[in-house]
Amino acid sequence: MSMQIALRHGFADFTLDVTFDVPAGITVLFGRSGSGKSTVIRAVAGLLHPERARIELEGRVLCDTAAGICLPPHRRRIGTIFQDARLFPHLTVKKNLDFGRRFARRSVSEREVAQMVEMLGIGALLDRRPDGLSGGEQQRVAIGRALLSGAELILADEPLAALDEARKAEILPYFERLRDELSVPMLYVSHSPAEVARLATTVIALERGKVIAQGPATEILSDPDVLPVGAAGAGALILATLKMHHPDGVSELSAGGAPLFLPQVEAVPGAELRLRIAAHEVILSPRRPEGLSALNILSGTIAELREEPGTGVLVVLDTPAGRILSQITRRSATALALREGMPCHAVIKTLSIARENYGGGNPRGV
Amino acid sequence: MADASAWFGAEEWQAIALSLKVAFWASLLSLPFGVFIAYALARWRFPGRQLLNGLVHLPLILPPVVTGYLLLLTFGARAPLGAFLKDFGIVFSFRWTGAALAAAIMGFPLMVRAIRLSIEAVDRKLEEAGSSLGASPLRVFFEVTLPLSWPGILAGAVLAFAKALGEFGATITFVSNIPGETRTLPSAIYAFLQVPGQEGAALRLVAVSVTLAMAALLASELLARRVARKGAAR
Numbered sequence: 001m002s003m004q005i006a007l008r009h010g011f012a013d014f015t016l017d018v019t020f021d022v023p024a025g026i027t028v029l030f031g032r033s034g035s036g037k038s039t040v041i042r043a044v045a046g047l048l049h050p051e052r053a054r055i056e057l058e059g060r061v062l063c064d065t066a067a068g069i070c071l072p073p074h075r076r077r078i079g080t081i082f083q084d085a086r087l088f089p090h091l092t093v094k095k096n097l098d099f100g101r102r103f104a105r106r107s108v109s110e111r112e113v114a115q116m117v118e119m120l121g122i123g124a125l126l127d128r129r130p131d132g133l134s135g136g137e138q139q140r141v142a143i144g145r146a147l148l149s150g151a152e153l154i155l156a157d158e159p160l161a162a163l164d165e166a167r168k169a170e171i172l173p174y175f176e177r178l179r180d181e182l183s184v185p186m187l188y189v190s191h192s193p194a195e196v197a198r199l200a201t202t203v204i205a206l207e208r209g210k211v212i213a214q215g216p217a218t219e220i221l222s223d224p225d226v227l228p229v230g231a232a233g234a235g236a237l238i239l240a241t242l243k244m245h246h247p248d249g250v251s252e253l254s255a256g257g258a259p260l261f262l263p264q265v266e267a268v269p270g271a272e273l274r275l276r277i278a279a280h281e282v283i284l285s286p287r288r289p290e291g292l293s294a295l296n297i298l299s300g301t302i303a304e305l306r307e308e309p310g311t312g313v314l315v316v317l318d319t320p321a322g323r324i325l326s327q328i329t330r331r332s333a334t335a336l337a338l339r340e341g342m343p344c345h346a347v348i349k350t351l352s353i354a355r356e357n358y359g360g361g362n363p364r365g366v
Numbered sequence: 367m368a369d370a371s372a373w374f375g376a377e378e379w380q381a382i383a384l385s386l387k388v389a390f391w392a393s394l395l396s397l398p399f400g401v402f403i404a405y406a407l408a409r410w411r412f413p414g415r416q417l418l419n420g421l422v423h424l425p426l427i428l429p430p431v432v433t434g435y436l437l438l439l440t441f442g443a444r445a446p447l448g449a450f451l452k453d454f455g456i457v458f459s460f461r462w463t464g465a466a467l468a469a470a471i472m473g474f475p476l477m478v479r480a481i482r483l484s485i486e487a488v489d490r491k492l493e494e495a496g497s498s499l500g501a502s503p504l505r506v507f508f509e510v511t512l513p514l515s516w517p518g519i520l521a522g523a524v525l526a527f528a529k530a531l532g533e534f535g536a537t538i539t540f541v542s543n544i545p546g547e548t549r550t551l552p553s554a555i556y557a558f559l560q561v562p563g564q565e566g567a568a569l570r571l572v573a574v575s576v577t578l579a580m581a582a583l584l585a586s587e588l589l590a591r592r593v594a595r596k597g598a599a600r
Binding site for chain 2: 045046047072073074075077078079080082084086088089090099100103104145146149150155
């Protein structure tokens, strides 16, 4: 385990009380605004003194209120990527990248810098000042600056929240590459289900200061308790492998042995892909449906029927591909006589798997 | 007093050179203190902060003669602090160093105000980013806060310099009006006006004062513009 966090801090209307570990990969701290995410980040970074805490990084105690230890931010070896890039306006891009290196305990070589510059595609910007860069370019430089500071953990505090959709799409692949290529663990704060689905190795779900679920992304994101239900948020995350591209522009994937079809995926066969399937895009049928235009049908058994506020019912279906969620009306649930343990078929409309929800497990193939 | 006009010229030059020397050292040596106090007032919350703020601003409102008399009571030859500093070879009373001290104290509020405003304008989030990258608070100060508040620090120093050129009341009370030692431009003008028939010399020094003040203001303006252009060009 890279980092262990136990933290308690009181606010006027609720108390933050969390305990969790941050393993390798990207751990997404997920929750609505006001759930306490920012407090956790600020406490880990050392910008806030919590009432009670014990935070350990790679066996090093960063904060132990019981022992009266609380390291200042600059001695924690934690690099932070802020929502606003926070580049130093008086320094060039190159000098921004070099800022943290001078204070790093382990030496960060010029070669490492060159590789990072190459990976982030910021080679042409090195001599420029931050105020002349676009929002996406600034954020890429900020990512490089944090990673080149020799940090043992990277904090990413909603790094995409301030960007528009096009810029988000521009930055997301870089985080995927960091997850797959770097050994430094990352604690990533987000309230966007799409970002979690695409990036998370591990998910810590927060609600009103408490951890309501934690574990591998594929498990947690299919838990209807975690994702905001009712809105378009509820959905399942499944992992699939790209099998082949058919000549008609359809790509065939395999999820736990079940075939899935998507319009032309830009990846090479063998690539691991993450698919998020929104609950309101899944139709249920007790009998195997035939003669439908939809290509994707997953068969399984109903694990749970969950009453929703209003007229809805959320059906949790266990399939070979993983847990699928389906949002239907109470009227349909009654008409189909759905009950737990019953075999059922989920029809997923091909085009309902949104483009921006593709996530490459193997970015080299993209 | 055989050749009166030559004697006046020398006296005028002496006053001008002395004023520049006093103003230069006053603004240069008070600058680190000014930056420190401005930073403390802008960034730290501590008991007595309002008191410190008041103390810094006091010379701005107090009659200059009161400030000069207080300096005499503190740093005079017979005052405890003055006697103590004398053991280290630092003497203020009736020396040009005393004139510089008086000028520094009188210009200090202007300097601190300008620097404090520019430090307050530095985004604290950038300072947080600096410490997250491993820079100690001192490093953050020198590599983030200071470079970003540079125009204000410059403006503060130039204001203090201009104020020091014109300081009269506290200086004459503290270190008197000794030709060649403490007779700065305003003191010299005052002295010339006390003697009938020397209005010409007084007027020449008045012209010099006006020119120096204008030059200081223009210099600060040009420097500030250069800083702004440097920031925008890259």
